[in-house]
Amino acid sequence: MDIVSNQQQKRIHPHKFILWVAIASIVMMFAGLTSAFIVKSNLPGWKNIELPKWFGYSTAVIVLSSLTMQMALRSFHQREMRQYRRLIAVTFLLGVAFVVLQSLGFRSLWYQNIRFSGSAGGGQFLYVIFGLHALHVVGGIIALLVLFFKAFFGKVKLYSAIPVEVAATYWHFVDLLWIYLVVFFMLIG
Amino acid sequence: MSDTIHIHPGQVGHEVAHDDHHHGHHEQSFVTKYIFSQDHKTIGKQFLVTGIIWAIVGGLFSVLFRLQLGFPGQTFPILETVFGKWAEGGVIKAEFYYALITMHGTVLVFFVLTAGLSGTFANLLIPLQVGARDMASPFLNMLSYWFFFLASIVMISSLFLHTGPAAGGWTVYPPLSALGQASIGSRLGMDFWIVSMALFVVSALLGGLNYIATILNMRTKGMSMTRLPLTIWALFFTAVLGVLSFPVLFSGLILLLFDRNLGTSFYLSDIVVNGEILNNEGGSAILFQHLFWFLGHPEVYIILLPAMGMVSEILSVNSRKPIFGYMAMLGSLFAIAILAFLVWAHHMFVTGLNPFLGSIFVLLTLLIAVPSAIKVFNWLTTLWRGNIRLTPATLFAIGFVSLFISGGLTGIFLGNSTIDIHLHDTMFVVAHFHIVMGVASMFGMFAGIYHWFPKMFGRYLNSTLGYIHFWVTIVGAYLIFWPMHYEGLAGMPRRYLDKSSWASFSQFGDLDKMITIVSIIVFAVQLMFVFNFFYSIFKGRKVTSTNPWGANTLEWTTPINPGHGNWEGEIPEVHRWAYDYGKDGREFIPQTEPVGANESKH
Numbered sequence: 127m128d129i130v131s132n133q134q135q136k137r138i139h140p141h142k143f144i145l146w147v148a149i150a151s152i153v154m155m156f157a158g159l160t161s162a163f164i165v166k167s168n169l170p171g172w173k174n175i176e177l178p179k180w181f182g183y184s185t186a187v188i189v190l191s192s193l194t195m196q197m198a199l200r201s202f203h204q205r206e207m208r209q210y211r212r213l214i215a216v217t218f219l220l221g222v223a224f225v226v227l228q229s230l231g232f233r234s235l236w237y238q239n240i241r242f243s244g245s246a247g248g249g250q251f252l253y254v255i256f257g258l259h260a261l262h263v264v265g266g267i268i269a270l271l272v273l274f275f276k277a278f279f280g281k282v283k284l285y286s287a288i289p290v291e292v293a294a295t296y297w298h299f300v301d302l303l304w305i306y307l308v309v310f311f312m313l314i315g
Numbered sequence: 316m317s318d319t320i321h322i323h324p325g326q327v328g329h330e331v332a333h334d335d336h337h338h339g340h341h342e343q344s345f346v347t348k349y350i351f352s353q354d355h356k357t358i359g360k361q362f363l364v365t366g367i368i369w370a371i372v373g374g375l376f377s378v379l380f381r382l383q384l385g386f387p388g389q390t391f392p393i394l395e396t397v398f399g400k401w402a403e404g405g406v407i408k409a410e411f412y413y414a415l416i417t418m419h420g421t422v423l424v425f426f427v428l429t430a431g432l433s434g435t436f437a438n439l440l441i442p443l444q445v446g447a448r449d450m451a452s453p454f455l456n457m458l459s460y461w462f463f464f465l466a467s468i469v470m471i472s473s474l475f476l477h478t479g480p481a482a483g484g485w486t487v488y489p490p491l492s493a494l495g496q497a498s499i500g501s502r503l504g505m506d507f508w509i510v511s512m513a514l515f516v517v518s519a520l521l522g523g524l525n526y527i528a529t530i531l532n533m534r535t536k537g538m539s540m541t542r543l544p545l546t547i548w549a550l551f552f553t554a555v556l557g558v559l560s561f562p563v564l565f566s567g568l569i570l571l572l573f574d575r576n577l578g579t580s581f582y583l584s585d586i587v588v589n590g591e592i593l594n595n596e597g598g599s600a601i602l603f604q605h606l607f608w609f610l611g612h613p614e615v616y617i618i619l620l621p622a623m624g625m626v627s628e629i630l631s632v633n634s635r636k637p638i639f640g641y642m643a644m645l646g647s648l649f650a651i652a653i654l655a656f657l658v659w660a661h662h663m664f665v666t667g668l669n670p671f672l673g674s675i676f677v678l679l680t681l682l683i684a685v686p687s688a689i690k691v692f693n694w695l696t697t698l699w700r701g702n703i704r705l706t707p708a709t710l711f712a713i714g715f716v717s718l719f720i721s722g723g724l725t726g727i728f729l730g731n732s733t734i735d736i737h738l739h740d741t742m743f744v745v746a747h748f749h750i751v752m753g754v755a756s757m758f759g760m761f762a763g764i765y766h767w768f769p770k771m772f773g774r775y776l777n778s779t780l781g782y783i784h785f786w787v788t789i790v791g792a793y794l795i796f797w798p799m800h801y802e803g804l805a806g807m808p809r810r811y812l813d814k815s816s817w818a819s820f821s822q823f824g825d826l827d828k829m830i831t832i833v834s835i836i837v838f839a840v841q842l843m844f845v846f847n848f849f850y851s852i853f854k855g856r857k858v859t860s861t862n863p864w865g866a867n868t869l870e871w872t873t874p875i876n877p878g879h880g881n882w883e884g885e886i887p888e889v890h891r892w893a894y895d896y897g898k899d900g901r902e903f904i905p906q907t908e909p910v911g912a913n914e915s916k917h
Contacts, residue, residue, distance in 0.1 A: 140451035143528045147558055151520055155562035158609070162570065162602055166581070171597025243578030245596040250579045254569060 173247030180231035191220035353453035359438030366431020373422035385831025420485025443870035446535025451528035462518035473507035481508035537889035549624020567606030622759020634701025647686030707781030711762035722751025743803025774855030791837035
């Protein structure tokens with residue numbers, strides 16, 4: 127909304143607030159999936175899996191990207207636009223690298239003969255849960271792409287930090303969500 | 316208030332900003348005004364009209380399967396003319412019957428009473444009653460409607476598939492719903508169902524995010540949380556329930572989609588279908604029930620709470636009395652919202668649930684009686700010795716209270732895990748949830764439509780048709796569902812195609828005939844309401860004053876036909892709660908009026 131009263135401005139910006147509620151909702155989805163995982167892992171026929179090394183690399187990449195995102199936000203606040211553009215581009219590339227590493231991880235599992243059909247096991251959950259997480263990362267990548275194009279080709283000068291802050295919060299969220307998932311799979315899977 | 320209007324630098328001006336000062340000068344094309352509109356009022360009307368269309372479709376399904384239940388084996392040649400192979404020889408085929416009951420449930424629960432009810436009134440009322448020009452994000456709000464529209468298109472398309480729509484019951488329990496070879500209703504129609512529901516969940520989430528953010532962030536000056544009308548509080552809790560429970564259904568459906576199409580074993584284990592041994596092992600069908608009912612139970616409150624909120628508002632306005640026990644109403648809404656998340660397993664008492672765990676769910680379930688009773692008491696005491704104006708909206712609101720009591724009482728039976736052993740999956744359950752959640756919420760929705768129609772379209776609905784609509788519907792609702800309690804107590808199962816071959820149930824043959832005939836009459840009266848609705852949009856009596864009901868809330872301070880942005884000048888400031896009726900010798904005191912020096916405190 128473009129019309130915000132002064133009094134309303136003292137409160138958190140509506141778009142940021144929407145993001146926080148959306149995060150709660152995404153958390154519920156993954157809570158549903160991981161609790162389903164726990165319930166199922168106690169049933170007969172369950173097979174545990176070992177995480178391929180690719181997921182270790184991707185963890186490093188996404189943590190790094192969170193760092194560059196935070197630096198990008200700081201440069202935006204300091205109006206260092208060149209620095210901001212460079213960092214946003216780096217974050218974007220790291221995000222793409224993360225998704226590529228995830229698919230390499232999936233491929234390696236697939237070649238270990240962990241497939242969809244047949245008996246239950248951690249592998250089937252892994253494809254669904256990591257796959258959904260990767261889709262959320264792709265959503266963040268698209269948001270970064272929009273910011274990136276606005277910063278390079280936008281005709282209007284950007285002053286409002288709200289879109290960048292919203293994107294940064296979301297990016298940190300998918301990072302934290304990934305760390306939760308990877309720890310979950312290491313401890314329970 | 317608009318002296319504080321502030322346009323964010325760096326963001327491209329939005330048409331709301333223009334509307335603000337140049338009312339009527341800003342030309343909007345037909346497409347941006349009526350189709351891809353970002354105006355919350357238009358989006359609300361879009362939800363309402365789509366919901367009405369769905370209600371006709373879903374209601375028609377119930378008439379068709381009631382024909383089978385009331386007159387099993389009888390031929391209706393017209394059915395074959397219309398439905399062809401699904402009703403060969405004029406008799407409804409078993410597959411058709413199961414498709415009908417499945418789609419009736421899905422359509423009414425999700426498309427009518429979730430999207431049609433809270434979609435309509437959350438959109439219409441939240442910005443108007445909190446004093447905002449639009450939602451926190453009008454764009455996401457528009458997307459919310461269009462995702463709902465897409466979900467509708469997918470669900471409608473599934474009706475025309477060669478193998479028909481989903482037919483495993485609206486709860487789509489696996490393994491039946493996961494195995495296409497088990498029933499034709501589990502083939503492509505089931506995939507359509509899942510895709511449609513996934514789109515629906517996206518729509519519900521986008522809407523819910525907006526409702527919450529708008530209520531918490533966009534209130535006008537002076538509108539503290541405890542000055543909010545109860546409608547807004549109810550819609551707030553509805554949105555919170557939706558945002559936290561729909562994602563869990565989404566997870567459950569994704570796993571189901573994998574089981575169906577990629578051969579995974581999330582829900583499947585040790586199954587033999589038609590002599591074929593499946594290689595699935597280690598899955599759990601009960602897991603799906605947990606995921607489903609973790610949404611499913613909050614869902615019934617997602618349906619019911621908006622109706623409760625609107626009824627509170629309408630009863631207070633039309634009995635010209637303050638709502639009795641505002642804080643108690645609020646507290647009970649909160650308690651219901653919390654308990655809604657803690658009772659899902661009472662749908663699963665007979666699945667082999669640990670009896671000790673069951674007893675905890677019995678306790679939590681029966682606890683819901685406390686806030687529910689508080690609400691009923693407060694509605695009755697609001698009416699008590701009021702100057703009641705019996706408008707159609709008031710009658711429907713009172714009808715809601717009546718149905719909520721009668722349907723709520725049978726919930727106490729079903730909430731007991733021991734009695735549930737006898738009653739589960741019988742017509743008693745059908746009677747219970749139809750009265751307490753289905754018909755009651757429909758009544759809340761009708762009350763809301765009759766009450767806020769003047770705000771939506773600047774005209775009134777025809778009252779005479781409204782009175783006929785009310786009396787036929789309430790008498791009909793009790794005639795349809797009351798006898799089902801007896802059938803259920805006698806053990807008659809729900810969902811069965813034909814019960815006439817059981818000696819113990821054939822005694823109910825005439826009762827079932829009566830129920831079917833009444834449901835046809837009630838359905839016809841709903842069509843009369845639909846006629847009233849569309850006729851009145853264009854030809855109804857015009858509203859001449861901005862505040863036709865003499866109500867206190869902010870929506871009645873806007874022009875009769877408000878433009879995008881709602882208020883022409885400043886957004887009004889709020890000085891008091893919404894329920895100063897009959898105070899200090901005055902009939903009503905709008906929220907915008909400052910508290911006088913010698914006015915008594917409420």
